[in-house]
Amino acid sequence: MTFAEAVAVAAAGFAAGGVNTIVGSGSLITFPTLLAVGYAPVVANVSNGVGLVLGGISGAVGYRRELCGQWRRVGFLAIGTTFGALLGGILLLELPQSVFDAIVPVLILIAAVLMAVKRTPDAHADSERNGAGLTASFATGIYGGYFGAAQGIILMSLLRFCYPDELQRLNAVKIVLTAVANGVSALLFILVADVAWEAAGLIALGSILGAQVAAKYGRKVPSEVLRWIVVIGATFVAVILFAT
Template identity: 50%
Template sequence: MTPWEAVAVFAAGVAAGGINSVVGSGSLITFPTLLAFGYPPIVANVSNNVGLVPGGVTGVLGYREELGGQRGLLVRLGIASVIGSVAGGLLLLNLPESAFKIIVPVLIGLSLVLVLVQPYLGKWLAGRRRDRHPHGGPLLWLGVLGAGVYGGYFGAAQGIVLIGLLGIFLDESLQKINAAKVVLALLVNSTAAVLFVFVAPLDWWAVAMVALGSMVGGYLGARLGRRLPPALLRGVIVVVGIVAIVNLLMD
């Protein structure tokens, strides 16, 4: 990795950490950046996953006020996130790289659709909040399990999936739901990262640059990200995601 590439990956990490705290699709920034610098898709994916974990930690610190009173919910759903993440990580490591190259463009495309429909989803969720099970019931647990599998395998926009699920099944403010999302996404990434550190091909320079950037971005995103124009943020994510799809299809 050249010095200029290191700066670019660090900057992508800052953006990804902030986006993950606010929306939940930061991998659509860092993953394409690593692909653009010539990293193989599997190496880029696992290095990106491990590197974004510190950003999740600082994001949680930034949302500590909104996390008050959510321990029981997070313990229950956190178990689903961990189980799903292990399953998704094992799928990534055992399926051939050719399968990853086919599956991931589809997953990125679906993620971009979720990014675009998020404002409409939020309005729809606001109209559906009534009396809810305090912990969401078994359907929410299974949904979070599925999101964990997705996050362990690839993970871009898993935060948006989690916001949708939590908003449907829980009667909580959007800020508390977003805080819970940050914790659950951190559990997914951390669990997969532990697996990847021992058995997956990592590039530690890429991990370090993404980690340093995501730590800065994760905290700033949690504290200041609510002031960013949502339309601009979604536009950047969509453009970068399209670039990632093109890179994968042309590889």
């Protein structure tokens, strides 16, 4: 890898770390960059997943205030995410990419619609929503372990209907759960696949810094504005995937 290519990969990691912290779908920046600098698709996919794990942890640190009082919820949902990501990673190793190619853009568009719908506030306690939340975390964990891009968008849209909470607090939960999914699948890939550690390290470095910058400013965005950022981002991602 040349110096210019290394800079490009690190810059892509920075952008992806920021995008993942606020919206999701940062892999749509880093994965094509790794392909452009000459990595094979499988190596690029694996290295990208490994590199973005630390960016997710960095984003969670940046949103630590919003996570206060939510660790019990996060721990419970992380169980579903862990098992889902493990299953998704196994499916990635066993099934051809074409299995999900047709449905991924549709899933993301559905997520955009769910996020655009004005949710009616209610008084249901978390205990009444735990089943729905666990199902959502498991399903998006499978998706994250298999494909990954825009996992955060889909998860945010589902969490919004599972828990009557402020959107920035749910975004903090999303950041942790996507980091868990990426971490589980990354461990699996490290054990059974080839990782380009130079590329993964550059993405990790960039994504750590990008997540911190995004957390500093993104957490100040009003919930209604954040909701429409996610809607627009999801629509944009879906259009890109439909076109490719």
